[in-house]
Amino acid sequence: MDQLLSTDMDLSSAETDQRIHDLSGQKQSGLAWVKANVKEINDWVDRDGFALLRGLNIVSTNQFSTILETIFGEQLSQYIYRSSPRTALRNNIYTTTEYHADQVILQHNENAYSNCWPMRMGFFCVVPAKTGGDTPLADSREVYKQLPEALRNRFEERGIMYVRNYGDIDLPWQEVFQTQSRDDVEAYCWKNDIQCEWFNDGRLQTRQFRPAVMTHPQTGEKVWFNQAHLFHCSAVDTEMPDSIGADYLPRNAYYGDGGEIAKQDIDVINQVYRDLTFSYPWQRNDILLLDNMLYTHGRQAYTGTRKVLVGMAKAAR
Incomplete structure (x- = not known):
């Protein structure tokens, strides 16, 4: 399918954007830090609609799933009634949509076409693209x-x-x-x-x-x-x-x-989506947490290898 290109504002500066949380100075493992700060993390998402955790030490897909389950307070959801191709990994972690790299994925709230959707989503950047490949956001309100x-x-x-x-x-x-x-x-x-x-x-x-x-x-x-x-x-x-x-x-x-x-x-x-869309260039080990009703997400076209994973929880109807 042909996709429309989005126009993104670059809001990548952690010094000016309170929604980017630079945790690179933490001496704890990523999982240990998350366990000690669950309430604060959820407060960030409740306050801003999303939070970008940057600089955590994450060593595996399994650790990512455990981090999400710790933050969300429940097991991750299976992805049934799909609308795009993706690969299932362990513990209900999935690759993001596997459309060809030259395609742009338009802004959307996950499963908004269904009567059951996740309230919370978490993305994990394993390998950022050489160019492009951001996950743009837009405020649904x-x-x-x-x-x-x-x-x-x-x-x-x-x-x-x-x-x-x-x-x-x-x-x-x-x-x-x-x-x-x-x-x-x-x-x-x-x-x-x-x-x-x-x-x-x-x-x-x-x-x-x-x-x-x-x-x-x-x-x-x-x-x-x-x-x-x-x-x-x-x-x-x-x-x-x-x-x-x-x-x-x-x-x-x-x-x-x-x-x-x-x-x-x-x-x-x-x-309207194009006018409101902004993005944060992915860095390795970034975790992006979303309120799926407050913010849409998409994908820029990219070059090189890109690997971004996703997990979902807190089903709503």
Whole structure:
């Protein structure tokens, strides 16, 4: 899929940004320091919506998972009902989305297309890219506020219908639902208010209806919380609808009543994201903690080798 380039502000200076916490002077191991400072770390995320921990001594993926479980206070979540390719490692740690290095991943709140999403996310930079490869952020509260009122009201009133067709073009259903069983897929869909239909050619189609705007359970603020701009047909190869037919697109987004979303509206949404996006160049061993409802994340295109891992917890509905 073609992705839109984002424009990022560089806020990399730890001397001027209180959301970067330089811990390089700590003599304790990364895990020991985290265990001694759990409340303060969570206070940072509650206060600012995210926190970048820089300079901790972290020696393994297992240590990263233990650090996240210590901070989040629970086991990490499995990633089911996926929308992008990634590799599962131990203890519910995953690689970040494995799209080709020349692609930009648009801003999004994780699993905002689903009725179950993580409230907390943690990213770990094992190897920073040679160039690019940042994980840009944007404040979902500001996205909501800066969208034109008429557009915002239209989405808020009508909601969104996400349509997915699973097969060779996009992820197969076996990977998305992490099962080989059609019965398991149907049970998951029933439990999560997803309409599913099997076709004679073996293709699976799902439809899910979700709000475009949510209220944060702690702050009480409205946030723009959806992936209409990522699922919309304008985000895929422009020649794909003619070659396979609009009904067979791997994914698309409509208003909740089935009405088409105008490309011009998607363009406005993407522009607001671009206007609000900023990034911190990754350094080795950085840990970025996010409130997944308050902040979106994405990925810049990059060169060289890049390895960033992610873990999620505190499921919400």
